[in-house]
Amino acid sequence: MDFTPTEEQEAARDLAARIFGDLATHERLAAAGTGSDAELWKALCAAGLPGAVEETGLLGLVLLLEEQGRRTAQVPLAATCVYGILAVARHGTEEQRARLLPGLRDGTTVxxxxxxxxxxxxxxxxxxxxxxxxxxxxxxxxxxxxxxxxxxxxxxxxxxxxxxxxxxxxxxxxxxxxxxxxxxxxxLGPGGDTGADTGAGAYADVLVAARVAFAGLQAGVCAGALARAVEYTSVREQFGRPLSTHQAVQLRAADAHMDTEAIRVTAYEAAWRHDEGLDATEAALTAAWWASEAGKRVVHTGQHLHGGMGADLDHPVHRHFLWGRQLDAYLGCGTELLAELGDLLAKGEPS
The missing domain is CATH 2.40.110.10 (Butyryl-CoA Dehydrogenase, subunit A, domain 2)
Known part of the structure; x- marks a missing residue:
């Protein structure tokens, strides 16, 4: 397997990073409250990023969502791409694709x-x-x-x-x-009104894609939390020297880095298998488990390393904490995912 991004995936990721960096600022996020940023969503769609996922695949989407997670940018990118663009492109009828995909690409359909x-x-x-x-x-x-x-x-x-x-x-x-x-x-797709036909297979495929995509989002959330912690501990002094020079801080940050990389690499593997047409069920459960269990460790570390500032609800790192805890439980918490993975392995089904 090769996780090296293609030129198209790299270009889309770099463009997303620039847009999120320019628009998903602390001030704009604070002003948005619990709502989404309509201007940011329009900018992403005008740049063609949601539509690009049809070509760059689930791995390309994971790369975009990492950049979103770094900034905790409040837009429905993951949902629209997984439950909309990829679901319709892979499982919709020819008529549904022709009717729905144009609006999904330009953001008028969410x-x-x-x-x-x-x-x-x-x-x-x-x-x-x-x-x-x-x-x-x-x-x-x-x-x-x-x-x-x-x-x-x-x-x-x-x-x-x-x-x-x-x-x-x-x-x-x-x-x-x-x-x-x-x-x-x-x-969605053929099968009439009963939902019988291949509905369960389509559902399983969409669930796999969703778990992988949101694991990629969690990787970005964790990377952003850790980056903020590193920046803070490098300038904050205690006993006359930066916090980052203390061994306990270094070890905690190192553990968080390894957890973040585990989320990222398992999400990449699952996305690669999905894009290659291989069974990615086991890999998706593995990525989702790491996103749940390791994700909450990392965002707790990010907040802890900020000391008293981490308790400030208006501090940027607190958003990473909130997102990390939400992603911990979405589409199954760690124990539920582990039980599902155990059942899959016990049945001896190929992955």
């Missing part, structure tokens, strides 16, 4: 996902009923990719939902509670 399937939504004759307690970026979305109790995939227009209620999460992800009551839905 898709989020009611994932993972928890059995709370039932499909009957092309209509959905049930509720999802919280959906990330629901307040920004024009469509929601909903997984029903049978793991079929359905696209629902948010304007058709029976009710959407604002929900505040640990991280400022513009989330909402989704209530469906006989809501009209469009089956």
């Amino acid at each position: 898709v989020t996902g009611a994932f993972p399937a928890a059995g709370g939504v039932v499909a009957q004759e092309g209509r959905l009923s049930g509720a999802v307690a919280w959906v990330p970026w629901l307040r920004d979305a024009t469509h929601v990719l909903v997984a029903d109790a049978e793991r079929g995939l359905w696209l629902v227009r948010t304007e058709d939902a029976a009710r959407m209620e604002s929900v505040e999460l640990t991280a400022p992800w513009s989330a909402g509670r989704l209530v469906l009551d006989g809501t009209a839905a469009e089956r």
Whole structure:
């Protein structure tokens, strides 16, 4: 396997880094509160970055999300690319791709996902009923990719939902509670209105992509938290010398660096397998487990190494802490992921 980015992936990553660096500033993030940054989202879409994922693949998306995570930039990039662009491109019909992808590329269509399937939504004759307690970026979305109790995939227009209620999460992800009551839905891909056909296979593929993408986002969040900690301890003095010269600080930072690299490399491997058409289920669970378990260690370290400043809710490092803790539990916490991985290995299914 080769994780070396292609020229196209590198170019997209570098462009994303510049845009996030210019617009996802501490002042703008503070002003956004718990909402998304509409101007930043327009800039990313005008640069063609969401649409580029069709060519650069899941590994290319992971590289973009690392840059987003470094800045904790509040835009629905991961959700729209995973639950929208990649899901429609890989599993939509030819008609759905022609109709939906142009809006997804230019940002006028924003898709989020009611994932993972928890059995709370039932499909009957092309209509959905049930509720999802919280959906990330629901307040920004024009469509929601909903997984029903049978793991079929359905696209629902948010304007058709029976009710959407604002929900505040640990991280400022513009989330909402989704209530469906006989809501009209469009089956993603072939298979008619029943969701039978290959729905479960499409659901599994989207879940794998989501776990890998959000692991990549966590790698960026951790890298950003660690970079802030290194900068702070290099200038903050204690007993007449910088904190960074103390062995305990160095060891803590070194452990955080190794944890961050573990998240990154496992996310890269899983993304590479997915792009190569190989079974990436086991690799995605591994990446997601590292993102959960190691991720929370790193963001705790980032806050701890800031000392008393880490307790300041307005300090930039606190956003990394909030994002890291949210990503720790999204799509399965560490123990749940480990149990799922154990079941997969026990069945002896090839990865």
